[in-house]
Amino acid sequence: MALHGPAHLLDAGELAAMTSLFRRLTPGIRHAPLGDATWRRLASGPDTDFCAAWATSDALEDGHPDEVIAYAQVTRMPADEVWVAELVVEPDHQDQLVHLGAPLLTRALKGSGQHTHYWVSDPTPGHLEVVARLGLHDHRILQQMKRPLPLDAPAELRGLETRPFVVGEDEDVLLEVNRRAFASHPDQGHMTRAQLDERMHQSWFDPRGCLLTEIDGQVAGFCWTKLFDDYDPPLGEIHIIGVDPAFAGRGLGPRLVVAGLEYLAGRGAREGVLFVEGDNDGARAMYDRLGFEVTRTDRAFATSLHG
Template sequence: MTSDASLPTPGRRLDALDVLTEDQAANVLALLSDAAASDGVQAVSEQGRLQLRGGRREGVRHLLLSDPDTGALLGYAQLEGGDPVEAPAAELVVDPEQRGKGHGRALGEALLKESGRRLRVWAHGGKPAARHLAQVLGMTMFRELRQLRRPLSPLDIPEPAYPAGVRVRTFVPGQDDAAWLAVNAAAFAHHPEQGSMTQRDLDDRMAEDWFDPKGFFLAEREDGGELVGFHWTKVHRAEQLGEVYVVGIAPGAQGGGLGKALTATGLRHLAAEGLPTASLYVDADNIAAVTVYERLGFTTYETDLMYRTES
């Protein structure tokens, strides 16, 4: 499905699509790569990049801003409106060579129109231009997501100490999918992005080159094998960076030190992979988690900001 929208000035064409062709997806990925090289940060999250391919995604819209004469891609935005409670969330990027020409504002105004002016927008890295655009669009900042980092050598953290009756093993694709999805949903019921992961989302990630079940740790009850927590790590080989991708604890198992033990297990794995640095993401207002990670030697490296409309 395609729709065209008139824009404030000539020289731009906007297509709003439910699905991208292979060529369109490749062009967007190339644009994102150029922007990341220029900005030092990805403008669209991993989830957003995965949603470029593989057909239609429920609630996802793609906005392509292009030159009407040459067809060259000037900018891209993705709008995801699948959450039944929260306003639709968006990410956007403009070609580094085409900035300062109003393309970002054109995309922002198109997102406001598509969402009925009920919108949340990520500004990854919190760049000044993104902050200015949010202000121009009449949006206010309400969420701060921090990227924390720490060196992995020396790895001066205690040995992981697991609660009595809990053992740790690695994830087995095809065998542990359903149990992991259930615990992930329960652990992140308050977190719209992580808690809503589906089998398709899991399959997307398992198909990526970085996926390695040896770095996906599951904590389970020795008696009965009930899954009570996990630590999924991720290796960014090009950047020589290990990531605490996600740590989740079942609600009934929280508060007993399981999260700290799983985090330590994952960090030891990343260090054994020869990586010099570990990273993770945490909401700034999650004081308990920030405190745990700071005690493990993590400090703030970068900040992502989310803005929203007041309506």
Template sequence: MTSDDTARPAPTSRSVETLSALSPDRTEAVLALLAEAAAADGQQAVSEQGRLRLRGGERPGVAHLLLTLGTELVGYAQLEDTDPVEAPAAELVVRPSQRGHGHGRALGAALLAASGKRLRVWAHGGHPAARHLAQVLGLTLFRELRQMRRPLAGLELPEPVLPEGVTVRTFVPGADDAAWLAVNAAAFAHHPEQGSLTQRDLADRMGEPWFDPEGFFLAERDGALVGFHWTKAHAAERLGEVYVVGVRPGSQGGGLGKALTTIGLRHLAGRGLPTAMLYVDADNKAAVSVYERLGFTTYETDLMYRSES
């Protein structure tokens, strides 16, 4: 959520259109808007998952809201309503040159209407303008997601110690998809964004330029998948990411998660990347503690707000 609505008069030609899928031209226009906003803000307003949803046609439960002035695209929001329990989740952005005209408030109002006033909204980076917009829309702070970082140069980590009977290999696209999706769903049953990934979501990521199966580590015991560490390299930013670490329920508590994390960090350091990053919920005290012991510190925080309805 990126906006700055300090209450200037709203243009009369403003309109908001809601679509279930975007044409290629509109997709490119939205991606250009996101890139322009990211350059100005130093932070993406729409998550990787949201950006992947822009392409490939209609997706169940996903809506795209385009705010225009005449023919100019000045704002975008995405609404995702697939969780059977939680309120629909949204992200939104306004073109930097068009902020301060009430466009963010208009997109927020449209999201509230489309969700029946049951809404969760991300503010990536927690910028003050986004916090102000959340207050204007009557939303309250609900969740904090920390981005943590640590240097990889001169990395000194102990040799990873795997639980007895566990071996580690790398992911084989096509052969390991179903097994990984099953363990990911089990490991993140409490986490709707990660745990609900489908074959289409996995295929989207495998089609991205950053995907490298050599950085996707699988832990097995007796031929069955028990855990994984998927790393990611952000080449332009010179960042390595602990993209996702998961351990199958029943295999937790034996140090497997820490060993997999160490294996992935060593891989990223071996690629010459100077810094590692990861995302973790602030209220997941156990995970935060593990990462702090591995040398990570908080770099910035994403905030999620929700309606009280």
């Protein structure tokens, strides 16, 4: 086994080797199991906001190139000071998770910023050992929830009047409602204009999928959806849902989620997904009632105590 990196650029052969590793792990989806933002960084060329390290197996006797068996990457999040660290280990080498993961992440973290969050889905004792060896701190828990689409929502949750987001007009009001709705969840509530613009420039952004609802001419809440049509079957995400606290407790939240899911189902999504903070009991209860079930728990571990 050999360790490589830290590197700010992968050549075409290395990129192909990483892609092959990801395909072996999640057939059919090119960027998985990395987040789509981190994959874009990996695929886009030399970058000081990106650093990678990887392990290859010993050379095979039949002349095949060495296979990448583990990969670590740190990536600065767009328009943000926070970096994200990810680690991927081939299933056949999971017994070496600590042995591979700790040195690879250490190498990749050399190219990282001050605040880095190492994200792990459904951490095993091996992941927690890596976290301990790196001296990382518990930072955040997100639960992934899913349900099949279309949904057969009760009549009282259907028919909410919404309108699509208007680019160039609705940015400020969306940020303000988001800030007010997520006042107690700063990771989400502090979205800046630059971060909003960055999301609006992604290929998945479609203003029709960001539904706003108004009461007396005032935006009372929004449901921003995201369609992954490269998934089979197509996957629809409730990306952000927020109700202005001035309009809370009137049933807008569940009706907005239903409107978002109906939009996604109408665009071909056969499964709905969302991520909810581990301590957001109110939202969690709403999603339980709408038939969502927890499918994964993602935990973030931070390099610094202040996130």
